[in-house]
Amino acid sequence: MAGLLLTALGLCLFIPAGESQVFTIHVEHSRIHVAVREHAFISVRPSAEITGGSWAFGGVTVARWIADTVSYGNGYSSRAELFTSNGSLLLQSVNASDSGEYLVTMIAKGGSPASANITLRVFFGSDRSPGGLSAGATAGIVVGVFAGVAIVGALAAWLIKRNSSRMKVPEIHHRSIKPGVNNTLATDVADSSQIYENMPRHQKSTAHPPNENSIYMGLILEDQSVYSELRRYERRTFDK
Structure with missing residues (x-):
């Protein structure tokens, strides 16, 4: 019985009380795009309470803090603001030279350090920005x-x-010839024939008689048959 108790006690000594949580830094946006002269807010959030940390850009310190005490690097004191509660950084009126990679380092209360990288791109108004198009485009x-x-x-x-x-239906103009009514051509031909017949005999020898075909074609259908019969009678009379 005593042996079993000793064995159980030994196993309890080798079982860890619990694994410690890994300290990390959560970055809201790993890539930030801002236009020239606008403000760039780099938002970060540590996974545990921190005692201090620092921001660096291109190997140069931007800001460093311990508890609530903050110190800024050269050229950043007038346009950078650090939030000691979570380590976020605000850069005011950025320019093209601020483009690049920023490194943030924090130390948790337990002494565990963590770091994260954020890329800032500063573009001009005519440049293409993510999620949008340039003015030219x-x-x-x-x-x-x-x-x-x-x-x-x-x-x-x-x-x-x-x-x-x-x-559209093409309009066809039909020339209607009514029975018993002479058309213009028939009238003209009839007048020519009457003039020729009324000429004195000595003038007929020099004048040209009207064309028979013209007279015939100028008549209406009913008169054409009468005209044909008349011409046949005249030929028989002349032949005698």
């Missing part, structure tokens, strides 16, 4: 859209005009 898209709309509108108008012209 936006203007190009707008021009392209308007050009596309104009082309589509012109094509639609052409198709409508083409279809409308196909659907």
Whole structure:
């Protein structure tokens, strides 16, 4: 019985009371893009309570703090602000030279250090920013859209005009000839024939008689048969 108790006690001594939590730094955005002269806020959050830390850029100290005491590096005291509660950093009125990688280091109360890297990109207003387009690209898209709309509108108008012209029924003007009514051509030919017949005999020898075909074609359908019969009678009379 005593042996069992000693064995259980030995096993308890070798079982760790609990694993310690690993200290880490959570970065809200590992890449930050800001326009020139705007503010860049680099947000971080430690996984445990901290006693101090530092920010560095290109091997140069930006800020260092212990508890609530903060000291800034050269060129940053007037435009940098450190939040000691979580170690976040604010850079005011950034310029192109601020672009690059920033290193933050923190020390937890238990003495465990942790670090994280954040990349800052400072761009000019005409440059392309993530999630957006430059002014030139936006203007190009707008021009392209308007050009596309104009082309589509012109094509639609052409198709409508083409279809409308196909659907039109051509108007055919028929010249109606009413029975018993002489048309203009028949009247003119009849007048010519009457003039020729009323000429004196000596003038007929020099004048040209009206064309019989013209007289015939100028008559209406009913008169054409009468004219043909009359001509046949005249030929028989002359032949005698």
